Amino acid sequence: MAPQLLHYVVEFDDGTHFNVHIDPDDPSNLTIDGVDSDVDVATSPLGLVLTTGDGQRLPLTLRYEDGSLVAETADGKLHRARVELAESREWRTVIASQPPPPPVEHSGQIEAPIAGNVIALCVAEGALVTEGTAIILLEAMKMQNTIAAPLSGTIHYLVRAGQVVRSGDLLAAIDSEVAGI
Amino acid sequence: MTKTPNEKEAALSGAVSKNLARARLEVLFDAGSFEEFDAAVVHRTEAFGMAKKRLPGDGVITGVGTVASRTVYAYSQDRSVLGGSLGEVHAAKICKVMDMAARNGSPVVGICDSGGARIQEGVNSLAGYGDIFYRNVRCSGVIPQISLILGPAAGGAVYSPALTDFVIMATGRSYMFLTGPKVVKTVTFEDVSVEALGGASVHASKTGLAHFTAKDDVEAIEQARRLLGYLPENCQEPPPDIRCTDPPDRLCDELRSIIPADPQQPYDVRIVINSVVDRGTFLEVQENFAGNIVVGFARLAGKSVGIIANQPAVLAGVLNIDASRKAGRFIRTCNAFRIPLVSFVDVPGFLPGQDQEHGGAIVHGAKLLYAYCESSVPKLSVILKKSYGGAYIVMSSKHVGGDVVMAWPSAEIAVMGAKGAVEILYKREISAAEDPKAEAQKRNREYEELFLSPRQAAERGFIDAVIDPAETRRKLTKLFSHVAHRRDLTWPKRNGNIPT
Numbered sequence: 001m002a003p004q005l006l007h008y009v010v011e012f013d014d015g016t017h018f019n020v021h022i023d024p025d026d027p028s029n030l031t032i033d034g035v036d037s038d039v040d041v042a043t044s045p046l047g048l049v050l051t052t053g054d055g056q057r058l059p060l061t062l063r064y065e066d067g068s069l070v071a072e073t074a075d076g077k078l079h080r081a082r083v084e085l086a087e088s089r090e091w092r093t094v095i096a097s098q099p100p101p102p103p104v105e106h107s108g109q110i111e112a113p114i115a116g117n118v119i120a121l122c123v124a125e126g127a128l129v130t131e132g133t134a135i136i137l138l139e140a141m142k143m144q145n146t147i148a149a150p151l152s153g154t155i156h157y158l159v160r161a162g163q164v165v166r167s168g169d170l171l172a173a174i175d176s177e178v179a180g181i
Numbered sequence: 182m183t184k185t186p187n188e189k190e191a192a193l194s195g196a197v198s199k200n201l202a203r204a205r206l207e208v209l210f211d212a213g214s215f216e217e218f219d220a221a222v223v224h225r226t227e228a229f230g231m232a233k234k235r236l237p238g239d240g241v242i243t244g245v246g247t248v249a250s251r252t253v254y255a256y257s258q259d260r261s262v263l264g265g266s267l268g269e270v271h272a273a274k275i276c277k278v279m280d281m282a283a284r285n286g287s288p289v290v291g292i293c294d295s296g297g298a299r300i301q302e303g304v305n306s307l308a309g310y311g312d313i314f315y316r317n318v319r320c321s322g323v324i325p326q327i328s329l330i331l332g333p334a335a336g337g338a339v340y341s342p343a344l345t346d347f348v349i350m351a352t353g354r355s356y357m358f359l360t361g362p363k364v365v366k367t368v369t370f371e372d373v374s375v376e377a378l379g380g381a382s383v384h385a386s387k388t389g390l391a392h393f394t395a396k397d398d399v400e401a402i403e404q405a406r407r408l409l410g411y412l413p414e415n416c417q418e419p420p421p422d423i424r425c426t427d428p429p430d431r432l433c434d435e436l437r438s439i440i441p442a443d444p445q446q447p448y449d450v451r452i453v454i455n456s457v458v459d460r461g462t463f464l465e466v467q468e469n470f471a472g473n474i475v476v477g478f479a480r481l482a483g484k485s486v487g488i489i490a491n492q493p494a495v496l497a498g499v500l501n502i503d504a505s506r507k508a509g510r511f512i513r514t515c516n517a518f519r520i521p522l523v524s525f526v527d528v529p530g531f532l533p534g535q536d537q538e539h540g541g542a543i544v545h546g547a548k549l550l551y552a553y554c555e556s557s558v559p560k561l562s563v564i565l566k567k568s569y570g571g572a573y574i575v576m577s578s579k580h581v582g583g584d585v586v587m588a589w590p591s592a593e594i595a596v597m598g599a600k601g602a603v604e605i606l607y608k609r610e611i612s613a614a615e616d617p618k619a620e621a622q623k624r625n626r627e628y629e630e631l632f633l634s635p636r637q638a639a640e641r642g643f644i645d646a647v648i649d650p651a652e653t654r655r656k657l658t659k660l661f662s663h664v665a666h667r668r669d670l671t672w673p674k675r676n677g678n679i680p681t
Contacts, residue, residue, distance in 0.1 A: 006212075085212035085213075087207075087212040087213060088208055088212045091203075091208050092204070092208055094200070094203075095204045095205060095208065095397075095399055096397075096399070098201065098398070101352065101353025102376075103353070104353055104376060104380065113496060114496045114499070115534060141496065141497035141499050141529045141530075141532070142445065142598065143446075143493060143498075143529070144445050144446060144447060145447070145496060145497065146447075146494075167536055168536075
């Protein structure tokens, strides 16, 4: 009897993907097809080699582990390809067909997370900041706490350097509309 | 949305429609492994024209399948059938899979997407909720229970997820609140959106109810699958081991320089965690809640462990109400499911202040202390830098049942920091001195020499060894196996009385 092959889809971070048909009882028995135009997977004496769209050649390992296929490329830093059964991929499209949720808005009000002393304002008043930029250094519990912008926009400081603040005091407001972001 | 007669027949004959509730289960389980129960069940309500709305399955899909080849029971509420509302038989279907999961000793995953109680069924619907809550509690600590909130959960529907071990929410889709915006408006005249009242970000950052947040349903389901990999089937089984490809004796050279020379400069303790545990295995829990303490699951030489780490990069790593609640609950979750604890300590103490005291800092801090004392899983810890006062005792010290306590040479173990201590100890000497400033500095230095090192604690045997930071992984994995069979004797009791 011909072995029952499981059909997996291997997908990389950039969306490129290919199919793997593998025999669960003998994981070394696998075939590869449906390779995306952007990638090329070929067997070489060293095993599988993945060639990406920009011509990079990466060794690719496929392992069958705990009931699922694991694909790994070693390109300096290890990254794992997303592997899923073709069947579950179809179910995913059902879920993905839901209408997208409304975007979540942030008020732009930044409160002191702890009582402390503002030791520095990190950017100029009215400057354009991007999400994650350090905007205030607050000293508390004898340590420096960096407060980062929770969203992108123009910043309006509500405190000055040297000011003592209580937990929950407003430190700054970020207006994302002015910046047109 | 009502089903056409053809669809009704299809459901009865076993053919399935590709709807959302089912798709979520199919993605949760290993492909092709899901077996449905009770697809033909219908409600028996006549009132309010309900006799005409008798749909097979009654708005919830229940069954069993495998996740990474292990048995998991699940239910998924179907909002396309009577709004996913919970009536008598809808609840009975959920109770049935919970009972089967408990009897078989397998985890249960609930996917919640429901309009709430089925008003037309009156008290039968309330009874249904009660039956579920009772089972949630009976199963608590017996089998892992995970709730995925992929739609609204309001009123009574919020308590079942809150009673489970883990809650996963999807941004923009999931809401949990006791009373919705309309009622809030009538009672308090507040205008508030569902998102601002009980959206994923509210529960992820403010209440701590959500353990994980995902950008969409698929990511939420993937998180549940990944999470299950760290948990045992039930409290009598050990958590699953995986083959470890990261050498257990790997040196972590980068940790030798992780502590900044300037004591005011923070560092990210997650670098320490990721460096010590098996590469890529750290799964952070409650990432956006009480960031001053980091908790999560990881693997150490392939074995599942629970990590608790003070985070100097957020609020100086102080212990406050939220941090105590977060870590206390996490420790109890790990202890319930035989997952050993690894603590990384760098804590300046408990946060002072009126807000904290009035908010119950004592009670919540006691909860964390209780959890560490009560837990009987192997407990290992490494003191990285500060370990002051009550926080030293709490954080997995020998005194509260820690098995192995190690310290880096940078460790500072004392009742308090130098400045505060010297002001108390040498108040008279300093004010009587010719040059009070110089005297204070001199006393400061003396204190620092004595306490701002692991020396005194090592001399007393309160820490087992001072280790080279680079050896942290090697030492932990080695000692781990020697305390893996920890046994604790306890007196007979009904339940301990944890402060709440």
